[in-house]
Amino acid sequence: MITEQEWAIIQLSLQVAGLSVLISLPAGLFVAYCLARWEFTGKSFIDAFVHLPLVLPPVVVGYALLVVFGQQGVLGHWLEAHWGWVVAFRWTGAAIASAVMSFPLMVRAMRLSIESIDQRLEAAAKTLGAGVLGVWFTVTLPLALPGIITGVVLAFARSLGEFGATITFVSNIPGETQTLPLAIYSLWQVPGAEPAAFRLCILSLLVSFAALWFSQVFVSQAQRRVRGQDAISER
Amino acid sequence: MLSVNVEHRLGAFHVKAQFECGGGVSALFGRSGSGKTSLINMIAGLMKPESGSIRFNGETLFDAKRGIHVAPGARQFGYVFQEGRLFPHLNVQQNLEYALWFQKRKVQSSHQNTLIELLDLGLLLKRRVGHLSGGERQRVALGRALMAQPRLLLLDEPLAALDEPKRLEILRYLQTLRKEMKLPMIYVSHAVDEVLRLADQVVLISAGQVLASGEVEAVMGGALTGLGEKVFEGGAVIQGVVQAIDPSDGLATVTFDGGQLTLVGHNFCVADTLRVRIRAREVALSLTQPENVSIQNILQGRIERLEHQGQTHVLVSVAVGTVLIRSRITVRAMRQLQLQSGMTVFALIKAVSLDR
Numbered sequence: 001m002i003t004e005q006e007w008a009i010i011q012l013s014l015q016v017a018g019l020s021v022l023i024s025l026p027a028g029l030f031v032a033y034c035l036a037r038w039e040f041t042g043k044s045f046i047d048a049f050v051h052l053p054l055v056l057p058p059v060v061v062g063y064a065l066l067v068v069f070g071q072q073g074v075l076g077h078w079l080e081a082h083w084g085w086v087v088a089f090r091w092t093g094a095a096i097a098s099a100v101m102s103f104p105l106m107v108r109a110m111r112l113s114i115e116s117i118d119q120r121l122e123a124a125a126k127t128l129g130a131g132v133l134g135v136w137f138t139v140t141l142p143l144a145l146p147g148i149i150t151g152v153v154l155a156f157a158r159s160l161g162e163f164g165a166t167i168t169f170v171s172n173i174p175g176e177t178q179t180l181p182l183a184i185y186s187l188w189q190v191p192g193a194e195p196a197a198f199r200l201c202i203l204s205l206l207v208s209f210a211a212l213w214f215s216q217v218f219v220s221q222a223q224r225r226v227r228g229q230d231a232i233s234e235r
Numbered sequence: 236m237l238s239v240n241v242e243h244r245l246g247a248f249h250v251k252a253q254f255e256c257g258g259g260v261s262a263l264f265g266r267s268g269s270g271k272t273s274l275i276n277m278i279a280g281l282m283k284p285e286s287g288s289i290r291f292n293g294e295t296l297f298d299a300k301r302g303i304h305v306a307p308g309a310r311q312f313g314y315v316f317q318e319g320r321l322f323p324h325l326n327v328q329q330n331l332e333y334a335l336w337f338q339k340r341k342v343q344s345s346h347q348n349t350l351i352e353l354l355d356l357g358l359l360l361k362r363r364v365g366h367l368s369g370g371e372r373q374r375v376a377l378g379r380a381l382m383a384q385p386r387l388l389l390l391d392e393p394l395a396a397l398d399e400p401k402r403l404e405i406l407r408y409l410q411t412l413r414k415e416m417k418l419p420m421i422y423v424s425h426a427v428d429e430v431l432r433l434a435d436q437v438v439l440i441s442a443g444q445v446l447a448s449g450e451v452e453a454v455m456g457g458a459l460t461g462l463g464e465k466v467f468e469g470g471a472v473i474q475g476v477v478q479a480i481d482p483s484d485g486l487a488t489v490t491f492d493g494g495q496l497t498l499v500g501h502n503f504c505v506a507d508t509l510r511v512r513i514r515a516r517e518v519a520l521s522l523t524q525p526e527n528v529s530i531q532n533i534l535q536g537r538i539e540r541l542e543h544q545g546q547t548h549v550l551v552s553v554a555v556g557t558v559l560i561r562s563r564i565t566v567r568a569m570r571q572l573q574l575q576s577g578m579t580v581f582a583l584i585k586a587v588s589l590d591r
Binding site: 130 | 311312
């Protein structure tokens with residue numbers, strides 16, 4: 001039903017999106033927490049900067065990544081010299097591009113959920129002996145969980161659909177950087193390959209929908225927990 | 236022994252308070268917005284005063300000059316908040332055990348079992364917090380604060396968010412805890428009856444300042460200072476022992492140094508010690524022993540003092556035995572009876588007007 005080639009494309013797409021989320025999750029959580037809780041000068045600047053990928057043309061982001069992470073780029077050169085890592089024109093580079101593009105969505109969702117936490121609960125935890133880390137892991141993190149899951153899934157789904165920055169940064173190499181949208185685009189260029197492109201479109205829709213649906217189940221369960229209700233039975 | 240001497244500015248509001256609390260229950264009493272919650276948060280370590288110091292049993296918890304500020308968790312105080320503040324993502328048992336997760340010292344399981352029994356929490360343990368009633372929530376909050384055997388229990392209006400039946404229920408639990416656990420408590424409240432029932436000492440707070448502090452009878456009676464009038468309706472507070480109960484009429488007889496009082500209520504036992512509050516405006520005076528009146532309490536005494544309150548009122552202090560009872564009457568009534576200090580009068584108090 002699904003050809004081997006199609007499987008390979010789907011696998012690569014999931015792999016890229018998965019790594020992209022792994023890269024952006026710690027940073028996203030940290031930035032979301034800072035923006036939600038801290039007041040500092042330049043906060044609005046950081047806020048605007050985080051949201052840039054949402055409004056910039058993806059090509060510009062891809063070009064910027066090429067300048068920074070390319071083999072001649074500042075960071076790219078350093079990574080290769082010290083760690084032997086090359087990300088330009090590799091699937092890892094596609095993951096970095098997706099991570100950057102999906103970062104604002106992730107931070108937004110997490111920030112909102114951290115802002116909605118009743119800080120008086122954290123004060124209560126402090127009086128019961130919890131330190132900074134204790135409060136974070138036993139109160140803040142569990143209560144922010146629905147927002148964190150939402151952020152992760154949004155970023156994951158956004159990564160599955162990433163096109164502009166990816167094709168600019170790591171090009172369109174079958175088996176290395178050719179994710180679902182890039183494969184669809186390539187097939188569209190070939191005369192008579194529309195049916196194959198259409199099949200990939202349907203697959204893309206199914207994968208994205210499955211991701212969102214899973215997250216809905218998780219999120220509603222986590223929300224019920226956070227509201228202090230039973231996860232299984234609702235009253 | 237807790238000694239507090241702090242100063243803090245919150246916008247236009249200025250807290251400047253110095254007081255000491257010994258063992259037993261000390262009430263921080265005052266209207267809402269008087270700075271009580273700020274003070275208890277400073278004691279808990281949740282709020283850092285600008286200057287001053289806080290000491291507990293000789294240990295410095297806060298000292299602005301020396302830069303000492305012990306973290307809330309390290310103070311080993313339990314804190315019960317007005318709104319409970321139970322963790323919604325944990326069930327009742329996990330809420331109760333929360334403090335134990337961070338304890339280095341061992342807490343005996345017998346202590347846990349005693350607490351669960353005292354607060355009737357056994358049936359709630361597996362419940363999720365969202366399904367608890369207001370009264371159940373506060374019971375769990377009490378248990379949670381006490382689980383790690385704190386050195387001091389702080390309570391910030393724990394009954395204020397409850398309706399009347401629930402309030403009385405939790406008040407009974409608090410009285411039990413007070414009796415069973417030998418634990419000093421700081422109890423923030425604006426309800427006179429809670430202070431009368433629970434407290435051993437009281438610190439009267441108004442606009443961030445300590446107006447008076449000391450024994451409940453003295454401070455709540457507004458006896459020595461008259462300052463209490465600014466915060467709540469003054470009068471006298473008498474401590475007595477239940478002598479007899481008449482269940483058919485629903486009345487109790489209480490003896491105190493100076494006589495007997497009859498009051499409404501039968502939900503206590505003979506030999507119970509309790510405090511009775513006599514509002515000054517509920518006390519009438521008579522020069523002769525009246526007959527054929529409905530008033531149940533007629534106490535003979537001697538006028539100690541007459542204090543004018545504005546143009547129209549006079550506060551008369553009448554010594555009955557060793558106790559001072561206060562009566563607020565009009566200036567005209569004083570003139571008509573030609574009241575003077577040293578005179579013998581009868582204080583008339585309706586049984587239904589007595590609060591406990």
